[in-house]
Amino acid sequence: MSFLDKMKQAKDLYGNMKKVQSEISKIKCDGASKNGKVTAIVGGNHNLIKIEVDHTLPNDSDLEESIKQACNKAHEKVDKEIKTRMGGMMSSGDMKLPF
Secondary structure, X not given: OXXXXXXXXXXXXXXXXXXXXXXXXXXXXEEEOOOOOEEEEEEOOOOEEEEEEOOOOOOHHHHHHHHHHHHHHHHHHHHHHXXXXXXXXXXXXXXXXXX
């Protein structure tokens, strides 16, 4: 493989990675606490986008636990969605790695 072929392959890989980043940036997943009192929405970059709290929780420790549960559930969904989308790109032949 010539140097120019490798350069083209690197450019194609860069283009594919840009597509992946674009797809990941579109992901938004929600997660709810076990008691349903807190809902969190997390983006594909794992940033917390929104959190909704039902303020009828009896005490602060319940609120804290519910927030952790909701955020963790949303992060799990984001990870699963990223793996699903990446797996689809890898198996469809869109992503050709040089190794």
